[in-house]
Each structure stands twice: as structure tokens, then as C-alpha cells.
Amino acid sequence: MELWLGAINLGFLYAFMAVGTFITYKLYSFPDITIDGTFTTGAAVASILIFDGWNSFLVVPVAFLAGCMAGSITGFIHTRFKIEGLLAGILVMTGLYSVDLHIMGKSNIPLLSKRTFISVLSDINPGLPPELWTMLFLVVLVLVFWILVSLFLKTDFGLTMRATGNNPVMISAQGVSVNRMKLFGITFANGLVGISGALIAQYQGFADIGMGAGSIIFSLASVIIGEAILHKRSVFLQILGVIIGSLIFRLAVALALHVGMDPNDLKLITAVFVLLTLITTGALSQEATGNLRKIQKWLQIRRNRRITGILLIIMVFGFILFRLASTGAEESRKVKIGVILANNSDIVTKTRDGFYRELENLGYIDGKNCIILEQNAEGDIPTNLTIVDHFLKEEVDIYVPISTASTQAALNKVKDKPIVFATVANPFVIGAGTSPDAHPPNITGVYGASPIGDLLKIFRMFYQGEVTIGTIYNPAYPNTVSNLKDMKQALQKDPGIKLVETTISGSNDVYQAALALISKGIKAFVLINDITVFNAFESVVRVSGNAGVPIFTCDAERLADGALIVYGFEYYASGMQAAHLVDRILKGESPRNIPFEKYALVTLGVNYDIANILHIKIPPGVSEMADARVKNHKLIKPPLKLPDGKKTEEPLLP
């Protein structure tokens, strides 16, 4: 039930955004892409204020105003400078990314231990299941919203707004400034999107810089579904349709996850769905000529919107009921392990692979004595939440979120089942306790920041005296920023090393950033772990080869890719450690008594091929300590084995 209730709740929370899109898209034929940024703005403003102790309801109007401000900029650019609406939206959305980041100060704000409207609600819960209780609240909230918005659109002002979109020639002949009405409409719509952002950040327990991506397509889909179902002229029914559309869309997402569909495919399907609807509903018909018109005609024969809409609803709900009915009859209970991946990065998949292998070594065979469920959010942050809902519905016994975003989602929703997280740089900043021993009773896991201090010690074995090094990083990622802090801390003990830093905002900037560092006379690249830089690692390698400047890095996976020295944790081993924790819990230990573990395995890797190319001599001390080597294009690395007994880190260097 959790999965569907959670989806309905998300649908209600996204309804504000969908109504905003209804105003811009349906009233003004203006698909306002600004909302991808505004959604995050609302979440950012709300989170930062709640973090500072503001009342969780009071932040909603503030987020509304913040959204209004963002929207008014799009409206202003569009109406004053006659820049096409779509382009104006893209401009503002792009700019908002930086603004949102400034508001938040980092790319992710956890609200887990803060008072959100969800926690306020749970304090007055008369004993209902939390999701159901939340739903009751949201039903009332959205009902009030529905009535207010519909009434507003029926006032003289609201009528003028609608008429402006319906026939701008007529309305300006009635003495109304079309520009002013458009400006107002876009502003108001973005305010509503800000409300959605503020509420969803509280509901999911965090705000994230990436949470708005794709909002426009999703809310267009909601508007279109709503129109198909309630194809009515009455404003009340139109708005109701949009709200229902939002619910159905979220249920469809849940359904897709439920049947094991890849959420990435869902995006494609949504995009195709929106495109087809745009073609069939004649949104393009004014310019439609020739073949396009033929296609429209052909599609329209098969189209009766109301019937399509009703069929769609019957299909969705029929399927849901069918699944609900059939989940009752289940075979004898095997332990269910739910693995949540936030994305497809190396770090995450390595952890997972290590986890599975060690689980098997410990005797857990999928399908035989346990059931392993795995779902991947593919980088879409709210999807983590839906995955957790899905697992709750599947009655998963133990949750294994891999990476920070998945762990946040699990922390937020899972209260009475154990959670074993893996590959989280710093669990304390996301609200999972205050120290390895002091944490919520159902949580344990494997964590650690990269060993940058030790890497610098190894670097010192190559270069003595005064020396300049360079590093590249994307300040948008909290992990990166905390890695950089660690690096600077380590450098304080060694004033002979001068650090030059360059920031980037995307992988495309990496090449130029590397060149810029070379021009500043660096002796080596010492790279902290940064996903953006590693996505463009090739660029650094190219600059490194041309300039004869080696790369030192904390990511053990980069050895064969062209780094001279790697010194970093084995994420594969982190997964293995997590498997042992799961084993202990399933054997009856309480997570309350299991301290968080740091990564147990570090690899020192030396690439002798690169050393040859760059004419660098590897000091004998380093050669001796090396665990992995690249020689003659071959990677030589002993199989990973967890150290017996001691699971905490062992200083490698004196």
C-alpha cells in the first residue's frame, strides 16, 4: 500500500506545479521551462529556512514568493525584449542553477532531523499509518487549493488572464496590456511551482540541486492527462483534471517501478507521450502543413480523447487492483534484501558487485534462501523515494542504499526496518547520527572520506622542497567540497606545497581547466574525488601527457586510465563490508549496536608505463608498498580480501 499512497502523495504535492504549468501552457500556450529551476528554488529556499529553524508552513509562502521572482524574470525577458518564451525560460532556468546553488550553499540540504510539515503532522497523528495520515492532510490542502485557484480564475482578473491567452488581439482591444497579463501569469505560475518545491523537499527530507530536472515534461504530461480525462470548459473541472493528471502520472511512475521498468525508459516514454499528444491535440495545428497535417488526421481518426483518457485510467487502476489482489497469496517468506542505487557511476556499481559477491560467499543465494530486489534511480533524485516506497510495499526486510542520495531517501522513510548503507562519504551530515556509535537504532553502514592526506605523503616521496600542485573540482558537489577541505587541512601541515585550484561547472570545462593549471607551473595534478572531473578524466590525461605533468589521485579505479599514482579506497570491498553487516543483522544482531565502519581496504597503485612516458623515477619506497601495478599495458592487482577481524582503517604510512 505504501507505494501507491506515496505515489498519490507525490501526485498531490506536484499538483501545484502542474497547475502552474496549466496556467502557462494551457492559458498562454507557453511551455515555461523555467520551472525546472524554480522547483529547485522553492525547495532551496524552504530547506535553508527550515534549517535555520523557521516554521515549516511559513516557508511555503516564502517559497511561493521566490518562485514568483524567478518567474517574473522570465516574464520580463519574454515580454520586454520580445525573446521567445521557450528561450527566455531556458535562459532563466540556466541562470537559476547558480542562484539555487548560492541559496543552498551546497548541492544538498538534509532536513531529516529538522521540523518539516511531515514531522509536525506525525506529532498529531491519531494513530493512522503515516502515509495515509499525510494523504488525508494533502487531500484537504489540495482541495482548498483547487477551490481557491478555480475561484481566482473566475474573478474579473482571472477572466482577463484567460482571455489574454485565448485571444490577445481581442483583449488588447479591450484595453488590457497583454504583456502585463503574461508577466503576471508566468510569475504566478512559477510561484505555484515554488510551493511544490518547498513541499516536496520537506516530504522527501532533503533538497537537492538536481531535483528539478525534467519537471516541465512531467508536468506537461500531467496537464495533458488531466485534459484527456476531464475535457471540460469549466474552470473548476479543468483544474480538477490537472490535479487528477498529476496523481495519475505519479501512479504511472510507481507502476513502472512496480513492474520493474527502468526509470530511464519512463522518461523516454513520457517524452514520446507528450509529443504524440501535442501532435494529435492540434497544439501545432496553426503551422501544420502537408505531411504533418496528414499525420494529424490519421491520428485523429484513432482519437477520442475522453475514451482514451478513461481507458488509460481503467488500465492504470485495474492493474493496480490486480497487483494488490495478487500480492496476498505469497509463498513461504524468504528474507527480502532491497538494494537501492542512486545512479550508474563506477563507485556505485563496484560497491554493488562487491556486496553481491560477498553475500553469496556468506551463503545468501538469491531466489533460494533470500530475495534480492535491486532498483536504480538513474540519477533522478525523487525516484530514490519512489523506490523506497516500492520496497516498503514489497515488505523488504533489510534496505541497502548505495550512495548518499539513496541513503537519504531510505533514512527518511524506513523507520522500523534495518538499513545498511554503503559508499557514503559522510553519513553524519545527512542526519544519520553524530558519530559511528551514536546513530538511529535501525541504521548502520560503511563510510569514509578519501585518504587525501596519505596521498600527499606519497606525493612527498616524489617531490621534496617547495613545489606547486594543481587540482580541479566542481564546487556543486558536497562530497567534493568536503574532500577539498580535507586536502587543505592536510596541506597546513606541509607549507612547502603550494596548491592552485580551478573550479569547473561541467565536464566540458575540464580540458581548459587542466591547461590553465599547467600555465601556472604546477609539478603535478593531485586530484580529489570529483565525479565531474572523473567523467572527463581523459582530458586531464591528455594535458598530463603533453605537458609531462603526472596525475596523483584518490580514486583507485583510475590507475589503468592514465594516473601515475592512485591511492584510494576499494569500493568493491566497501560492498563486501556491507554484506557482512547485513549478515550480522540477519543473524540477530541489532544495528543499534553495530558502529558505522570505515572502508577497510586501500589500494596504492603505480602506473609504470606512465612513469616511463613522463620520465619519472618511482622511489623504491613507493614501489615496495604498491598493491597494484600497471606494466606493459597490463594491470596486475591481487584479489581483494577483507582484513580479518579489524574492520577499521589501518594507517598505511607511519
Place this chain on the structure above:
Amino acid sequence: MIVISRLCKIFNAGSADEMIALNEVNLTVGEHEFVTVIGTNGSGKSTLLNAIAGNIVPDAGKITVNGSEVTAKADFQRAKYISRVFQNPFSGTAPGMTIAENLLMAYNRGRHSYPVINLNAKLRDYFREQLAILDMNLENRLETIMGSLSGGQRQAITLLMAVLRPPMVLLLDEHTAALDPKSANQIIKLTRRFIKEYRLTTLMVTHSMQQALELGTRTIMMHHGQIIEDIPEEEKKFLTTEDLLCKFEDIRKTEKLTPEMIEILKNQYA
């Protein structure tokens, strides 16, 4: 009421298809005057009305309405004094909204609209009364969506909307050209009635010689962006459509129109 002096508008200036739509036009229309405007296709009639309404910005010249200069004002700023009915019967109303809602827009013309619901029973009664004047059985269809009405019905409502708050100036641009003859007659009847009742200062472009002569207190004829004839009321009474065609003949003489073009003109104004 309207004073236009040396008004110029050139489209696509400097390019190969440069078009002088208005060439130093001077025109004074007194209060309560009803002027019909005729002229060949492309002679600048619509451009003149657009300039008065503020839909285009003239390149030179000056327009004053009721003593205040409006040349640089936007269309929506002039709407308080100036009402328009377009040739296209779909331009003047919002198709997705009801008749009552459309009338409300006109009822609020030139004023600020506030987030209050004004469309109450009393106002509906008033709208019903007004719709009854149209004599098209629309008075009991206040909640009908505008888009579902015929062109004639929509044009009648547009006309009603234009005079619901009687303006200082009414501009009509071939507002019956796109209608069937029966609807066109009905619209002309209503036009006559409203103008008389509210004593509106009016400029009406028409494609029909007969309308031009039957209606109004004065007729002007445009050609190549200029007003080439200005016929006052006394003279109009004795003028026939043949006389008007003779005027076109005169143009031919002065401007060397080809006989074919005369033929076209004759057909057009038959």
C-alpha cells in the same frame, strides 16, 4: 474628434518590396461624424485604421483624439476611447470563453480588472437585455462557449462589445466582408442603430459602394496611401454608384490605370 496630420507609414522601407501604405495623410473627423472609407485593395485603408487604433506605429505624422495626442500610445492604452471591429469575425471575441465572460471583458474595457467576481445576476440580466437588441436569440445563451457560434453571431457580439461602454471613436474595418449576405445585412442594421443611438464618431471601411453611399455622413476614397476624394454629406445624397465608378475612371486618367484594372475595380464594387 480625430485630427490626423501628415501621417506616413512605409512597410519594408529600403528593401525591394518597399510599400508606402500611408503617404502624408491629413484627415479631420468631427464629433458624431460617421465616415465611410472606400478604396482599392492595398490603398492603405486598414493601415489608417490600425494607426488610429495604435496597432501600428506610424513613421511620421501626428494623431490626436479628442484633443490629446495618441501617436506614441500603445493600442491597449487607447482602447479606453477607441473600439474596434475587425474584418475577421473570430478576432474580436475569445473563443474559449462564454458569451457572458466575453461581455464582461468589454464591460471592463479600459479599466483595471480586480480579483473580484463581478459577474453576478444583476450584470447577467443587463447582458441579457443587451443581447436581446441583437435579435439573434442569444439572450438565453449567456453560458454558451463563444467558439461554438457562427461568424455572424460572433461578429454581432463583437459589435455589441464595442459599444457596451460607448467609446469616443468606433473603427470598423470591412466588418461584414467575411459574412454571408443575410448576416451582413443584420450586422449593418445593428451598426446603423448603435451609431445613431450612441452618436458615435465612426470610421467604417467598406468594400461595398452601396454601403458607402447609404451609410454615414461623409465618404472618403483612398488610393496609393492618400485620400483622393472627400465627399461631404450634401454631395453624397445625390451620388450614385455609377458616379463613384466615374471617379475611378478619373483616377485612371490621372494615374494611367490600365483598362484591366478598371475592370477589376468595377467587379470589386459591383
